[in-house]
Amino acid sequence: xxxxxxxxxxxxxxxxxxxxxxxxxxxxxxxxxxxxxxxxxxxxxxxxxxxxxxxxxxxxxxxxxxxxxxxxxxxxxxxxxxxxxxxxxxxxxxxxxxxxxxxxxxxxxxxxxxxxxxxxxxxxxxxxxxxxxxxxxxxxxxxxxxxxxxxxxxxxxxxxxxxxxxxxxxxxxxxxxxxxxxxxxxxxxxxxxxxxxxxxxxxxxxxxxxxxxxxxxxxxxxxxxxxxxxxxxxxxxxxxxxxxxxxxxxxxxxxxxxxxxxxxxxxxxxxxxxxxxxxxxxxxxxxxxxxxxxxxxxxxxxxxxxxxxxxxxxxxxxxxxxxxxxxxxxxxxxxxxxxxxxxxxxxxxxxxxxxxxxxxxxxxxxxxxxxxxxxxxxxxxxxxxxxxxxxxxxxxxxxxxxxxxxxxxxxxxxxxxxxxxxxxxxxxxxxxxxxxxxxxxxxxxxxxxxxxxxxxxxxxxxxxxxxxxxxxxxxxxxxxxxxxxxxxxx
Amino acid sequence: xxxxxxxxxxxxxxxxxxxxxxxxxxxxxxxxxxxxxxxxxxxxxxxxxxxxxxxxxxxxxxxxxxxxxxxxxxxxxxxxxxxxxxxxxxxxxxxxxxxxxxxxxxxxxxxxxxxxxxxxxxxxxxxxxxxxxxxxxxxxxxxxxxxxxxxxxxxxxxxxxxxxxxxxxxxxxxxxxxxxxxxxxxxxxxxxxxxxxxxxxxxxxxxxxxxxxxxxxxxxxxxxxxxxxxxxxx
Ligand SMILES: [Zn+2]
Numbered sequence: 001x002x003x004x005x006x007x008x009x010x011x012x013x014x015x016x017x018x019x020x021x022x023x024x025x026x027x028x029x030x031x032x033x034x035x036x037x038x039x040x041x042x043x044x045x046x047x048x049x050x051x052x053x054x055x056x057x058x059x060x061x062x063x064x065x066x067x068x069x070x071x072x073x074x075x076x077x078x079x080x081x082x083x084x085x086x087x088x089x090x091x092x093x094x095x096x097x098x099x100x101x102x103x104x105x106x107x108x109x110x111x112x113x114x115x116x117x118x119x120x121x122x123x124x125x126x127x128x129x130x131x132x133x134x135x136x137x138x139x140x141x142x143x144x145x146x147x148x149x150x151x152x153x154x155x156x157x158x159x160x161x162x163x164x165x166x167x168x169x170x171x172x173x174x175x176x177x178x179x180x181x182x183x184x185x186x187x188x189x190x191x192x193x194x195x196x197x198x199x200x201x202x203x204x205x206x207x208x209x210x211x212x213x214x215x216x217x218x219x220x221x222x223x224x225x226x227x228x229x230x231x232x233x234x235x236x237x238x239x240x241x242x243x244x245x246x247x248x249x250x251x252x253x254x255x256x257x258x259x260x261x262x263x264x265x266x267x268x269x270x271x272x273x274x275x276x277x278x279x280x281x282x283x284x285x286x287x288x289x290x291x292x293x294x295x296x297x298x299x300x301x302x303x304x305x306x307x308x309x310x311x312x313x314x315x316x317x318x319x320x321x322x323x324x325x326x327x328x329x330x331x332x333x334x335x336x337x338x339x340x341x342x343x344x345x346x347x348x349x350x351x352x353x354x355x356x357x358x359x360x361x362x363x364x365x366x367x368x369x370x371x372x373x374x375x376x377x378x379x380x381x382x383x384x385x386x387x388x389x390x391x392x393x394x395x396x397x398x399x400x401x402x403x404x405x406x407x408x409x410x411x412x413x414x415x416x417x418x419x420x421x422x423x424x425x426x427x428x429x430x431x432x433x434x435x436x437x438x439x440x441x442x443x444x445x446x447x448x449x450x451x452x453x454x455x456x457x458x459x460x461x462x463x464x465x466x467x468x469x470x471x472x473x474x475x476x477x478x479x480x481x482x483x484x485x486x487x488x489x490x
Numbered sequence: 491x492x493x494x495x496x497x498x499x500x501x502x503x504x505x506x507x508x509x510x511x512x513x514x515x516x517x518x519x520x521x522x523x524x525x526x527x528x529x530x531x532x533x534x535x536x537x538x539x540x541x542x543x544x545x546x547x548x549x550x551x552x553x554x555x556x557x558x559x560x561x562x563x564x565x566x567x568x569x570x571x572x573x574x575x576x577x578x579x580x581x582x583x584x585x586x587x588x589x590x591x592x593x594x595x596x597x598x599x600x601x602x603x604x605x606x607x608x609x610x611x612x613x614x615x616x617x618x619x620x621x622x623x624x625x626x627x628x629x630x631x632x633x634x635x636x637x638x639x640x641x642x643x644x645x646x647x648x649x650x651x652x653x654x655x656x657x658x659x660x661x662x663x664x665x666x667x668x669x670x671x672x673x674x675x676x677x678x679x680x681x682x683x684x685x686x687x688x689x690x691x692x693x694x695x696x697x698x699x700x701x702x703x704x705x706x707x708x709x710x711x712x713x714x715x716x717x718x719x720x721x722x723x724x
Contacts, residue, residue: 046551083547083593085570092550150555278593280602283544 004211005242009174009204009234010166013181014159015191016129016199017061023128023158024052024095031153032197044156046090051284054079058126058158059102059288060298061190065160066103066124067299068188077102078287079126083278087150088131096161098279100287101125108164108184109307110176119177120165131155160190166205171234175227178202183306187331195226202230207251208241216241216251221265223257233258237265309334317347326355332369333358339376345383353383357397361404373407374400381410389474392466417470429465429473433481436464447486458482497530497653499632506670506679507629513703514627524619524626526657528611533657536612538649539592539605540660545582546589552577580642609660616661620686625696629654630667630682634675654682664690668697669706 022029025043043050066073080098103124110117131152162181168174182193182200193200202224208216221237224230236258241251256265281287304312306328313319313327327334333354340350358379362372382399385391391399395417402413437444440461447457458479465478499507515521554560554573561572578586592601619626631651641648658665665684673679683700685693 045556047557048551081547083550085550085553087553087555087566090551090556092553093547276595278547278590278595278598280543280547280593280598 003214003245005238005245006209006211007169007171007206007234007238008166008209009168009171009206011164011168011174011177012203012205013162013164013178014201014203015065015162015181015185015193017058017158017160018189018191019055019057019061019158021055021057022156023055023058023126024156027156029157031151031157034153036149036151036153039153040155044090045152046092052095052282054285054288055158061158061188062102062124062126062160063290063295063298064188064302065162065185065190066106067295068184068302068305069103069106069108069121069124069162071103071106071121071124073103073290073295074100075292076100076287076289079282079285080279081282082127084275086130087148088133088152088155090131090152090155094128094130095282095285096127097125108177108180110173110180111310112173112176117167117169117173119167119173122163122165124160124162127159127161129154129157129159166207171231171238174204174234175231178227178230180306183328186329187303187306187309189303189331198225204230204234204237206234206237206241208238208245210245214245216245217253219251219253220255221258222255222268223259225260229258229260232260232263233265236263240265303331313347317341317351319347319351323351323355326359327351330369336369336372336376340380340383343377343380343384345380346387349383349387353379357400365404372404374403378403378410385410389476390472392475395470395472429469429478429481430485432468432473433465433478433485436461436468437485440464444486458486497632499629500634502673503629503632503634503679507627507681510627510668510670510681510700510704513700517699517703522623524623526615526619528608528615529657529661530653532608533612533660534649534653536605536608537652537656537660538588539601540609542585542589543593543602543605544589546586546593549578549582549586581645584645612657613661616657616663616684624686625689625693626684628682628684630680631655634673634677634679658682658684663687664693666693666697668700668704670704671706 019029021027022044025041027039027041027044029039031039043052063073077097077100079095081093082096082098083093085092101123104122106121106124108119108121110119131150132154134149134151136146136149164177168177178200182195185191185193185200191199195202204221204224205218206221207218210216219237219241221233224233237256244251254267257268258265310324310328313324314321319327327337336358337347337350337354340354341347345353358372358374362368365371379400382391382396382403386393386396398417399410399413402408402416403410406413406416408416443457443461446452452458461482462475462479465482466473466475469478511521552558552574553570554577559573559577561569561576563569563572591597592605632653633651636648636651641651655665655667663684663686665682667680667682669678669680671679683693683697685696
């Protein structure tokens with residue numbers, strides 16, 4: 001008889017905290033593009049006689065995340081040393097947390113196809129990053145390389161590790177879990193959550209359970225640098241482990257590396273390298289005890305979390321899943337949306353305008369929402385004019401372009417585009433109409449003589465007026481006025 | 491101190507302690523007998539678990555990668571072995587091995603964790619004693635100074651000479667050693683004063699009074715110089 005196989009997946013996620021300085025020294029954290037070994041000091045180089053001093057901001061960021069994940073925050077927490085030798089580890093131990101992590105026992109809900117899956121979080125803890133090795137020659141691995149170069153710019157950068165329970169059942173669920181966690185850290189402003197650059201690193205533990213009761217050993221997969229890579233690697237591993245169990249063989253406990261090019265995982269660490277990390281409390285760092293009031297104030301000042309925002313946008317504003325998705329990925333965009341709605345723009349129009357016009361500009365210009373020059377209040381004025389039908393959508397786009405290109409207010413941009421603010425006055429509009437009627441005496445004649453059965457001709461005149469008004473007239477009132485004037489002069 | 495009487499303390503050091511006590515009394519101190527059973531009974535063992543554990547981790551950075559001695563090898567592991575094999579002395583290696591052992595999984599609870607608990611007891615014991623006294627007078631060492639390298643092959647005996655000083659470090663208290671004169675062979679005699687936490691100022695003041703009353707010469711007699719010659723690297 002055939003068995004069914006259930007994957008059992010747990011994720012360990014390292015999030016690089018967006019602090020200005022490292023976890024235990026005052027070195028800057030911006031290592032990307034920096035000259036190797038330029039952001040280092042005696043502390044993060046682990047020189048003898050130096051002592052670490054914890055970065056309060058990193059603790060706060062981790063606390064914020066732990067609280068948002070519903071973890072119980074420990075009153076006291078402490079750092080442990082994880083001892084092992086490797087050239088990228090300056091002190092030959094990593095300062096991490098072990099038996100008293102900052103947060104314990106939270107959860108994160110993953111939404112898939114309308115269902116909600118609750119993934120339990122085991123723990124949230126702080127640790128320092130290691131340096132980076134560049135292996136010259138060979139195949140880029142340490143063995144076979146001519147020599148290796150060590151860059152300690154990254155050494156000591158604060159990381160937060162978030163460990164899930166093995167509650168994940170499918171690769172897609174794993175992907176959604178990571179995506180939601182990424183939204184969370186971005187929303188909390190504790191990390192940029194970028195997987196490509198390594199700000200968010202995912203290691204997966206996966207085993208396969210057979211319905212006949214057999215279990216494969218837990219395999220750890222590393223080196224997945226995107227959500228897609230994570231999903232593919234897990235897919236691959238499920239097939240591999242299932243095949244091993246099908247053959248009646250044993251899945252070995254090991255660490256495997258994902259190769260995005262070949263689409264395979266390969267065994268990467270042999271058993272003889274199995275480490276005994278000899279964890280013990282770091283004698284250089286006293287335990288941290290949090291004042292109740294500090295934790296309470298952090299909890300009280302958490303921003304609206306992604307799942308709350310999702311709920312509000314969907315139920316209060318009736319936004320589509322797509323719209324909600326876009327806003328959840330970018331908190332600045334969402335806040336811009338909220339500002340527009342707050343200024344009276346209808347939610348659907350605000351969402352639509354952001355997704356078409358604002359995102360178009362951001363794509364062209366780059367720099368993200370933070371650098372976007374049009375204040376929400378100004379765009380709201382523009383959209384209000386559209387809503388009052390004082391401005392056609394085409395004219396509004398023209399004004400909008402002037403606003404972001406030349407950093408103009410709505411008022412100035414309208415004038416710049418030859419459109420006075422607000423609607424043309426009634427007299428001005430009538431003047432405009434009269435001139436159009438005079439210029440098109442032949443058409444007027446045809447209409448008056450009853451030759452406009454289908455109303456095409458009057459709409460032609462309406463179009464001319466609208467063009468001349470540069471969108472600053474309500475098309476319906478133009479039509480009404482035209483009918484009145486044509487009738488009145490009959 | 492009660493426990494001290496059970497120790498094999500050099501007679502000259504025993505005499506100097508008795509003498510020091512009398513000097514204290516003459517200076518107006520009230521002498522009280524105290525007891526530190528956990529400290530004296532387990533302090534040394536406790537220290538020689540905790541200190542090597544920390545040392546094994548603290549000294550791991552001397553791996554030849556960033557600075558200091560590097561003995562090249564064909565592989566990374568070989569470079570580590572050679573560098574550390576060549577760079578550390580015998581006693582340091584012994585402590586690294588001891589420390590690595592007591593932190594290993596399976597041994598951590600029995601050694602390191604137990605030692606931490608004992609340390610806590612020592613801290614409490616000292617606190618108890620200090621609720622009744624201002625300073626503790628005790629020997630610095632049970633024996634006269636040994637030659638450099640003399641005991642390196644007999645570590646237990648060597649470590650035992652620290653029995654009165656190490657617990658003070660474990661308890662995080664200020665302590666000082668005070669020269670009280672010279673032995674027949676010309677080596678310095680001493681006693682130790684231990685104070686409450688943060689009482690360094692008082693402790694130094696007390697020591698200054700004692701020193702002036704002892705009239706200890708600042709410079710050791712000439713013949714002692716021979717004792718500091720030779721010996722192997724520690
Ligand atoms: Zn630094």
